[in-house]
Amino acid sequence: xxxxxxxxxxxxxxxxxxxxxxxxxxxxxxxxxxxxxxxxxxxxxxxxxxxxxxxxxxxxxxxxxxxxxxxxxxxxxxxxxxxxxxxxxxxxxxxxxxxxxxxxxxxxxxxxxxxxxxxxxxxxxxxxxxxxxxxxxxxxxxxxxxxxxxxxxxxxxxxxxxxxxxxxxxxxxxxxxxxxxxxxxxxxxxxxxxxxxxxxxxxxxxxxxxxxxxxxx
Amino acid sequence: xxxxxxxxxxxxxxxxxxxxxxxxxxxxxxxxxxxxxxxxxxxxxxxxxxxxxxxxxxxxxxxxxxxxxxxxxxxxxxxxxxxxxxxxxxxxxxxxxxxxxxxxxxxxxxxxxxxxxxxxxxxxxxxxxxxxxxxxxxxxxxxxxxxxxxxxxxxxxxxxxxxxxxxxxxxxxxxxxxxxxxxxxxxxxxxxxxxxxxxxxxxxxxxxxxxxxxxxxxxxxxxxxxxxxxxxxxxxxxxxxxxxxxxxxxxxxxxxxxxxxxxxxxxxxxxxxxxx
Numbered sequence: 406x407x408x409x410x411x412x413x414x415x416x417x418x419x420x421x422x423x424x425x426x427x428x429x430x431x432x433x434x435x436x437x438x439x440x441x442x443x444x445x446x447x448x449x450x451x452x453x454x455x456x457x458x459x460x461x462x463x464x465x466x467x468x469x470x471x472x473x474x475x476x477x478x479x480x481x482x483x484x485x486x487x488x489x490x491x492x493x494x495x496x497x498x499x500x501x502x503x504x505x506x507x508x509x510x511x512x513x514x515x516x517x518x519x520x521x522x523x524x525x526x527x528x529x530x531x532x533x534x535x536x537x538x539x540x541x542x543x544x545x546x547x548x549x550x551x552x553x554x555x556x557x558x559x560x561x562x563x564x565x566x567x568x569x570x571x572x573x574x575x576x577x578x579x580x581x582x583x584x585x586x587x588x589x590x591x592x593x594x595x596x597x598x599x600x601x602x603x604x605x606x607x608x609x610x611x612x613x614x615x616x617x618x619x620x621x622x
Numbered sequence: 623x624x625x626x627x628x629x630x631x632x633x634x635x636x637x638x639x640x641x642x643x644x645x646x647x648x649x650x651x652x653x654x655x656x657x658x659x660x661x662x663x664x665x666x667x668x669x670x671x672x673x674x675x676x677x678x679x680x681x682x683x684x685x686x687x688x689x690x691x692x693x694x695x696x697x698x699x700x701x702x703x704x705x706x707x708x709x710x711x712x713x714x715x716x717x718x719x720x721x722x723x724x725x726x727x728x729x730x731x732x733x734x735x736x737x738x739x740x741x742x743x744x745x746x747x748x749x750x751x752x753x754x755x756x757x758x759x760x761x762x763x764x765x766x767x768x769x770x771x772x773x774x775x776x777x778x779x780x781x782x783x784x785x786x787x788x789x790x791x792x793x794x795x796x797x798x799x800x801x802x803x804x805x806x807x808x809x810x811x812x813x814x815x816x817x818x819x820x821x822x823x824x825x826x827x828x829x830x831x832x833x834x835x836x837x838x839x840x841x842x843x844x845x846x847x848x849x850x851x852x853x854x855x856x857x858x859x860x861x862x863x864x865x866x867x868x869x870x871x872x873x874x875x876x877x878x879x880x881x882x883x884x885x886x887x888x889x890x891x892x893x894x895x896x897x898x
Contacts (some may be wrong), residue, residue: 415673484715492702572703581797582671582703585664588823590803 409592415421416583424600428467430493431562434500438561439554441501442508449513462511467506471565475499479492480571496568496575504561509552515546536593539594548619555612559605566601639837646713646790647847647854650718651836656698659685660718661705664797667822668724668882680818681722683877684741684845684862687719687870691861703821705796711736720858724816726776736855737844738860744841746782747817748834749824756811759836762787772801774808781841782813805831818882825883867895 413420421514423597430601448460467475479502490498526539569578584590651657661669661681670692672678686696688830702718705815709725712718713735724744726736748771756762762769766789773779775794783792793810795801798819813820817837824831845862847855866890878886889895 419671419675478657478670480717481711481715489716528743549793571708572705574703579704581799582663583661584799586666586672588802588826590799590806609751 409589412583412587412589412592413559413596416579419579419583420576422594423574423576426493426574427562427565427576428604430496430500430568430573431558431567434504434560434565435499435558437497437501441505443513445505445509446512446516449509450516452528462590463497464506467502468510472499472503472564476504476567476571492568492571492573492590494571495571496565500561500565500568501563504557507557508554511550511557512546515549517544518549519545521529542575551616551619555615558612561606562604562608563601624881626684635748637762641717645851647719647851648857651692651854655693656700657689657692657704658700658717658862659688660702660704660709660712661685661723662706662722664799664851665724665819667818668816669722680742680877680881683874683881684865685720685722687865687874688858688861690870690873691857691864694819700834709846713846716848719854720847725846727842727844728778731846734849736849736851737846738855738858740842740844742818742843744843745817746786746814746839746841747820747835747837748786749813749820750811750832750834751805751813751894752830752832752833754811757832759786759834762812762834767791769812770810771812771814772804774798774801775812786836787839791844823884837895863896873898 426433445460445464447454449464471476476496476499479499480492483490483495523538527541532540541589542617564576566577568575569581572578576597582594584593587593645794663669663671663677665679667679669677669679673865682701682842685699685701689699690696691696703711703837704712704718704721704723706723709721709723713721719799719821720738724742725731725737726744727740731737737810750756756765756769763786769787769790770793771787772784772793772795773783775796776782779794780792783790792822793804795804801810801813801815802823805813812834820833824833846859847858860871864870866886871889875886875888
């Protein structure tokens with residue numbers, strides 16, 4: 406134990422860097438994914454055929470391939486098109502696309518659960534399409550989406566560990582580096598596991614608070 | 623799964639090779655002002671992060687020799703951390719200028735990348751738990767398929783182990799520490815890994831492990847660069863040759879001794895030995 410604490414102290418900066426990168430990657434990709442997801446969800450629900458079909462194909466493709474393959478594809482395949490992203494950039498793009506595709510499906514589900522009569526009612530009141538969306542549909546959809554959205558966030562934190570395969574210095578990767586030096590495999594994987602649990606526990610608690618607030622309105 | 627993906631990517635990279643435009647890597651690297659080196663992070667004494675957080679090891683020192691040759695400054699390096707199976711894809715897709723990551727030279731690989739002159743000749747050894755069920759390779763050979771061997775993943779890992787232990791079960795792991803962990807947890811009876819790594823690990827953990835007393839499978843380690851970059855390859859070869867036998871021998875010798883515990887043979891003054 407004393408040995409582990411000593412090694413942990415030596416590795417404190419490396420692990421903190423990893424933790425910060427993990428949190429940053431998760432945060433940015435959930436924000437980007439949410440924006441992509443709302444655009445995608447709206448396109449899937451209200452778009453004409455010309456918009457809906459390509460978006461549907463893209464969402465299905467992104468949801469259908471394993472995230473690991475998506476990460477490797479962004480990192481390697483795009484170089485043949487002359488685009489050379491760094492490991493962190495590739496990771497962000499892959500995670501954002503992944504979460505965007507899932508969010509699009511979630512948003513579509515929520516929007517189509519709202520009776521179309523409300524849109525007609527909004528039109529009858531003379532509201533613009535944007536205001537109908539922002540004032541009538543989005544608040545209701547948000548309430549339905551919230552639990553799943555929190556879940557997707559927690560899922561993304563865990564998925565970000567896959568970025569270690571392309572050498573992104575997130576928490577798992579930094580942990581592997583430390584283990585590579587001191588060979589305390591169980592101790593440091595256990596420590597990393599505990600940190601991931603704490604992050605996701607915090608996210609879920611925060612989610613519960615937000616959920617309660619939304620429901621109370 | 624990951625392996626399949628990498629196979630596909632390598633195939634795609636090979637296809638793309640034929641359409642590659644003419645480029646001058648040496649000029650590109652000089653203009654950029656830093657060398658981008660692909661290597662791993664979890665395999666001392668080859669490549670790992672030391673306690674201060676800096677890259678260290680023999681592979682890293684070899685890369686530093688190349689950087690010093692380029693810029694007169696061995697700190698002008700950016701390390702790209704890659705798994706063993708990313709070594710060839712990262713070269714072919716220009717993610718790195720050079721890979722120095724205990725890469726075994728094979729004729730098959732030489733169809734995909736260009737190898738530099740060798741900087742080490744490795745052998746494989748067996749490591750056991752001290753005071754465990756088996757004492758040596760002969761014990762394990764006699765035990766036949768009751769023995770499980772953990773090994774770092776590689777295309778030829780299975781054949782390599784079976785040369786020493788023909789009937790043993792082979793479990794491949796993604797990193798050396800996981801292979802060691804398999805031995806610690808009893809999932810494997812022995813680890814088959816590079817002699818150099820094995821000796822390093824046993825030195826760090828005195829009394830815990832035993833040497834299986836058998837070495838085999840000579841393999842040559844070289845750095846690798848992209849195909850079709852002859853000037854770049856020539857440059858790296860010269861930098862390495864002059865470290866192994868010429869003006870940079872002092873630096874090289876110190877590194878070699880630090881990581882392997884023995885001094886490399888001094889270059890003989892007079893007629894160049896490579897022409898003998």
